[in-house]
Amino acid sequence: MTAPGEVVLALSGVVKTFPGVRALDGVELEVRAGEVHCLLGQNGAGKSTLIKVLAGVHRPDEGSITWLGEDFHPATPQAAMRAGIATIYQELDLVDDLSVAENAFLGHEPHRAGFVRRADSAQRTREILGRLGHPEIPPRRLVRSLPAAGKQIVSMARALSHDARLIVMDEPSAVLAHDEVGNLFRIIRELTAQGIAVVYISHRLDEIREIGDRVTVLKDGRTTAANLPARTTPTKDLVSRMTGRSIEYVFPPRAGREPGPELLAVRGLSRDGEFANVDLTVREGEIVGIAGLVGSGRSELLETIYGARRADAGTVEMRGKRLRPGDVIAAVKAGLGMAPEERKSQALLLGEPIHRNMTLSTFTGYARGGFTDVATERAKAQETADRLHLHPRDVNRAVRTLSGGNQQKVVVGRWLLGDTKLLLLDEPTRGVDVGARAELYQLIRGLAERGVGVLLVSSEVPEVLGLADRVLVMREGHVVREAAADDLDESAVLDLVMAGSLLEGEALA
Amino acid sequence: MSVTEAPPVAKHPGETKTSWWKGDRSEPVRRNLGLVGVLVALVVIGAVTRPELYGDASWVQNNVLTILQQASAIGVITVGMTFVIIGGGIDLSVGAIVALAGVWATTLATQSYGAGGMIFTAIAVGVGVGLVNGLLISYGRLVPFIATLAMMVAARGLAAQISGKQTQVSANSVINDIASTRVLGIPLLVYILAAVVAAGWVLLNRTTFGRRTVAVGGNPEAARLAGINVRRHTVLLYALSGLCCGIGAIMLTSQATSAQAAMANLYELDAIAAAIIGGTLLSGGRGTIIGALFGVLVFSTITNLFAINNLSTEVQNMVKGGIIVAAVLIQQFRYKSLTNLFSRVKTG
Structure with missing residues (x-):
């Protein structure tokens, strides 16, 4: 067992790029046994990517990760789990129609000759739930019937079933009611008292003050401040480390x-x-x-x-x-016209060509007697595509083949074609x-100047x-x-x- | 098919230039050519197994017309089914609607109104049952599978009730003559199929109704947020399927000069299978009428092939099942390789 205060996890110069984005651009992080280490940062600062690197979902391009004194390169989430790093995602990854015990031991059920030893796994789940201070949750109960707070405890039980030494929690309070947060904090304190390290992610400064020991701040994929004391660092210092952007906008x-x-x-x-x-x-x-x-x-x-x-x-x-x-x-x-948050699922017909997507709200307007006028539609769509500097300009291409920014232009273009106010x-x-982005900003501002x-x-x-x-x-x-x-x-x-x-x-x- | 436009020309450096042949719009054309290939293969098998029949030109001509005539009623029903599937639904009740429409149109009471009354009744029953399906699905929020499964059982039950489980003979010579009439040597039924297919093609490819169908089936949420009345359109799709069933009922009644509650048994499976092997995506949003027609022709040619070789329907059904599986496997494979192609030419 690691002694309390000993460094268990150290990240240095971690870089992760995706096409077009440098999601992590030099992350430093040091987590000690038995502490609650808070990660703070705006949306897009790289917190989610960092979690996924730790969980073995993404592999970093550069930099080193040291876990319990050794180089750490988990190839899969299972490997990270086995090494003792458990992640509790905001959207809990439980199977609703399995029992508490089945979820806790999902993927590594105690078994003999191919048969799950149900009594054994129920017993071990009961012990873990006891450690978490919730012996009242029945191991055989279906997870579906538990409230959000209960599901979160099952997630933690799963982490402990793997003998996790580090638990990463992504905004765990977001799914909880106010009075349940206190209970969550009690569990976190019990875990840290057993020498388990917790990486805690939250947007709420008051929570960080209450539960956190140290804070690391991320901005634009980079660590801007490491190991600040969670309770005493002034709010304005924390906020200023998260803001003050470079040239991006x-x-x-x-x-x-x-x-x-x-x-x-x-x-x-x-x-x-x-x-x-x-x-x-x-x-x-x-x-x-x-x-x-x-x-x-x-x-x-x-x-x-x-x-x-x-x-x-x-x-x-x-x-x-x-x-x-x-x-x-x-x-x-x-x-009115709307460009919804989920472009692909809410706005686009991905297999259909650009011009049909652009005219999805207006094609009846060009039609005569119920017959569509494809030539006019295509011409109008082409005009709009040119105006929006769509790339590629060829409106016969399937929307599926466009980049995110160009797909967004198609959605905005749809409303430009109509009489959208x-x-x-x-x-x-x-x-x-x-x-x-810069082009979209220009486009939005241009619309406003035309009275939209x-x-x-x-x-x-x-x-x-x-x-x-x-x-x-x-x-x-x-x-x-x-x-x-x-x-x-x-x-x-x-x-x-x-x-x-x-x-x-x-x-x- | 709709590939009459000039080929898309790459206007940007780095953008892959694709000929229309490889472009995504030509995909249905290539698929249909594949089905034509299957048809040719079936004919070749027929010629090899029964060379003495294929040596006789007039027999061949008659046989082709027989195949087309057998394909006519199921072909009409498949057109309606194709619309429903492209629109993101499924209609398991088509066989039962045909039976109900046929039985209702041949009751003694209906027959007393003459041929016009019988045709009107068949179509009204078809559209009416389709409307009920559509209303249950879009306003009652039933899953299409469940709603039309229930209708399949209920409509056949009602047909049996009305007919008293008896075969109802059509005494109307106008109705009975439809099947035996030939124009320019080709059965009238084949003209009806051709007319419905042509109308279906225009409806799908050239009208706002067709455009809405693709949008509603391809991404119902996007269609809704774009201001399309998804619910009303869904009702219309099932009504259209019902309309096709009504037409099909008259065609089948004419062929048999009678109607009964057990008629058009399992037609829903044939229609779905024909639409699917014709390239209609079961999840909606994509499909062609011409492909569906070829799907129907493939099935009726197989049936014919087995008939001229005096093989049992049991073997025939096994082969049919195999063909459905093979067609869907090919479809998945094509789709995958197509998306791979897309991701490779993606310019970002």
């Missing part, structure tokens, strides 16, 4: 003219468990940005405005005319490389601040701040987005 200058009359008015819009009582307006030629984390209700809000979800309360008005809730067709007729953009630059209203959702704060005229900050389903983009800076927004610890903590103190 290039925004076209704002037009500097007044937006036109009001286009969209949302009043008191609510959906149970997603967002509550949201008021917002968008004027002609105005870009309104919504900043918020995944789960803050921002995508759900956008889809509800668009009619893809039905509001429980509140109204959406387009130019003073009320839109029927839950009616996408009416919204499109009123001049208000464009809803949900994470428009996700999976888009740096060069194409834009409502933009992004988890990347600089993007919202750089692109939008006005910004709404959402947290846990509520708009917590609305201001002109010029009156906000990245760290202020980031702090609002992340549980408002600056407001509730130091700022008041």
